[in-house]
Amino acid sequence: MAGKTLYDKLWDSHLVREDTSGTSLIYIDRQLIHEVTSPQAFEGLRLEGRKSWRQSANVAVPDHNIPTKDRHLGITDPVSNVQVDTLSENCADFGIKEFSMSDPNQGIVHVIGPEQGLTLPGMTIVCGDSHTSTHGALGALAFGIGTSEVEHVLATQCLIQKKSKNMLISVNGKLNIGVTAKDMILYIIGQIGTAGGTGFSIEFSGEAIQNLSMESRMTICNMAIEAGARSGMIAVDQVTIDYIKGRPFSPTANEWEKAVSSWKNLKSDSDAIFDKVIQIDASSINSMVTWGTSPEMVTEVSGTIPISDNRNSSTIDAALDYMGLTSGTAIKDIHLDKIFIGSCTNSRIEDLRLAANILKGQQIADSIKLALVVPGSGPVKKQAEEEGLDKIFIDSGFEWREPGCSMCLAMNADYLEPGERCASTSNRNFEGRQGQGGRTHLVSPIMAAAAAIEGHFTNVSKYLDN
């Protein structure tokens, strides 16, 4: 019998029962909750007189709606305010731990999970948010769900699921200098398309993945959903274990050794069979920039906007029309209005260090109307300030804000005006995503910083040390 993939192992170890109809009941270890996709779930529980099955499996944090400046004034948008208050009321009523807006550990749900040790290898993790795939970087099975499923997990600690197929994406060799995890995942999405992973769980492996830090691995898994896969994951190794050790909710000293020894099995067997295998040569990846309204519309910074062919002409034409761009334009000739460094994709300390390293002693271009850095969490912000990164950002012309989702989806006061063009370290360049009529180019933190200096996309190598 063939060996098991990492996904098979995680699935099998959480299988409560299998139905003859082809569905399974899967046990959920951790549910992360935020203010936007949970109120209707709690309301559903109330209407049926149901309770939370296991309170300590759940952790909540407001992140989507909250302001990134002048927090002492509270939330001025009354509709957002009701939603954030509702989260606190629901958490109090159902006995769920919440990192409230004023908590020093508050942050983006997908940043604080790993940071607090609430995300652990071998867990099943869900959240009413598609970027839950992020947590797979720690060898967990993590995926986004809808609000009905949030309610289902609250009430039963289980989900009705059908097993996905297995895909392996192996990135072999070494990355070029100045090429980041963000470039790698954008390149992969460009190769397989935004529906390439539909129906699959993707495991990322290979030398270039193993060489990544934990935070870079999170960037990769975060955008598995942009390749169509609900979950992305990476096998546990020493990098994973070192990252988890000593975090607030990591296993305590007397359980640590046992936990580590069980986590070491969280990798695909050498004879495991995948339904699909994709091999990628790391050295062929360069700095990437999206030019359209889907993350698969991406090319190298040295490239040009492609010319549409018959099959996809209407899609590309619609995207270019929205983006105000034309086929054949060089990516380096695209000029920007705003810069956003943040989001669950790229707001961790390493991301901020990468950007600050480029910005040190530099000024952003006069043509940039607004450049924002929004750290992923309170602890990330504090760490950055201890390292003096805030000063580098502020001195170069960036604004240094409080943690939250911010301009990734523009539910708060941070958004693009119609027609404004932004280099963003976030994950989606959909129409209207960062504000109605706003135009988003997805890039790495290095590219966002370099583009802020020049006012347009550029070759980042001139800004790198060495």
Added chain:
Amino acid sequence: MDRFKTFTGVIAPLNRDNVDTDAIIPKQFLKSINRSGFGDNLFDEWRYLDHGEPGQDCSNRPLNLDFVLNQKRYMNSGILLTRSNFGCGSSREHAPWALDNYGFRVIIAESYADIFYNNCFKNGILPICLTEGIINSLFELTLAKPGYTLTVDLEAQIIADPLDTRIYFEIEKFRKDALLGGLDEIGQTLTHTDIIKKFEKKHRDANPWLFRSL
């Protein structure tokens, strides 16, 4: 969950690939803590020429007359015909809520994003997958015949038009049964409480660190 057996309705053609859930229901409407009231804001940025905000009366907003749902022949349609990877992006269940609130009970597409597909079934919406060739011919018929109407019979897994075109569609049995029965899934799962508790104890014994109190 709402039950689904048969549905007859006018088709509206949305000729795009990769329609994402941000387009289906833009983010500002996600601030609502209710499950209903999203119908007027379905495809808000495509449907109206101005910027919409939650709680706004939409009856006097300027319409984008080029958008398909604003064309008279497609008003009151109940079946949405579209292309591949429909519903990609955010997991927001507000997307199927908005489609349902508007009046769409059936979607016909080449393919769907996983989370959206799953969310449809939780809300009594039937998402049907058909091949590119059949989708192309449905687009042609819809454009050629004003008021083109289909009847969808989930039990028989057949789509039929008044001209006796009959198209068979595939659907997984458990999803079909759930829609036909309109079952309370949480109630169903709770009938397995003993099995879940037994699993939970075994799981806790093997991995006590997963059960730490917070």
